[in-house]
Amino acid sequence: MTENTPGAPPQPGSQWYDQEAGPLVRPYAMTGGRTQSGPTGVHFDLIALVSLDEGAPGADDTSLGPEHRTLIELCRTETQSVAELAADADLPLGVVRVLLGDLLDLGCVTVSRPVPPAQLPDERILREVIEGLRAL
Template sequence: MSDDVEWVDEEAGPVVRPYALTGGRTSTSSAAFDLLSMVVATGSAVSASSHLGSEHRRLLGLMRRTRPIVEIASDVGLPIGVIRVLLGDLLDQGLILVRSPLPAATSPAESLLKEVISGLRAL
């Protein structure tokens, strides 16, 4: 059987439970991924001894351009916890790069907001 088989029954949905995709693991050996962390494939060759499953390879195909983790989870249709474990496997093997989200911008000064409101009212 090839690794490219998709384990989905059209009527029943996924045949393999999400915990089976991760081998029962619920956390990664890497740092926790934020939902808005940006992920991209490094383009490194996958070694024959890497033991990547079809879902790992599917994720690599989706990460040819930089994307947030939450968007990848949405496209794949798997729970975010499963995506984090699978991405942790790929990160451990050096197949992806992860960039943490930028810190939230500081709030603008109250005086600036008042000026904007005044300007809008003047229109």
């Protein structure tokens, strides 16, 4: 087997995408061709917070893929948003959503959904509360 020398053009049939990228893995290969996250079809918001459920039996499951384990390790240190997980794992957002669906189904992670803007208190009310507190 001959190896490519640096700066030389890749040989036909070479498995390398380019000299420094390493082997190319298509996103559908990481998700098994799935585009929806789990059987429930949960859609993860970009700002949804994901945290590791330490007591979950599947968190140390050796049958999980390397991408699943990467997401678990990222959540092990601190709670992160879906967007942060995608950036830190260097994976496409769609792939992260599918993988998080798998982890959610296994009970490895918990997801806190963001509060819809309609349920947030009105800014006028908050200003009145602040003024009231200052008056005390």
